[in-house]
Amino acid sequence: MSAGELPWHGGCRCGQVRIKVNARPLVTMACHCTGCQRMTSSAFSLSIAIPSEGFEVTSGEPVIGGLHGATRHYFCPHCMSWMFTRPEGMDWFVNLRATLLDDARWYRPFIETWTCEKLPWASTSAIHSYNALPPLEDFEQLLADYARFFEEN
C-alpha cells in the first residue's frame, strides 16, 4: 500500500487539533518501552519521524503532557490524544503518532526499539529490532535503508 502524495493530513480523536505533513518520513518506529506502554495504554507505540520543517499544526493548540520534561510530548487539550513528540536535543525531527494520519493504512514500523521491555507476546513486522535504541553510528545507514524501503512500498 503506497503512502500517496504529500501533504498528508491527520488529527486527534476529537478533531480539534489537526496536523499536516509535507516531508517524507525519515523512519517509522514501534517502541516497546514501558513509558510508551503507559502513554498509549497499549503494548507499544507507533511513530513516524518527520523532518521538523515538514510538520505543521494547522488547527487547535496542543498542550504538553506525558513527563513534562526536556522531551516534549504534545496532546490535544480536549480529547487528550497523544499526538507527537519533540525529543530533547533533536529539533530537526518531530515524532508523530502514526495512526493520527487520516490514512495510515500504508504505515508499517521499519524499526522496533526497547524490545528488552516488551510484553512477551508482542511482536511487530519491523525489519530491524533493537534491545534499546539503535546505536548512533547506525543512524545514517538506517535512514538510507528506510528511504529505499519507503520508495519500494
Ligand SMILES: [Zn+2]
Ligand atoms: Zn482532540
Ligand SMILES: [Zn+2]
Ligand atoms: Zn518508547
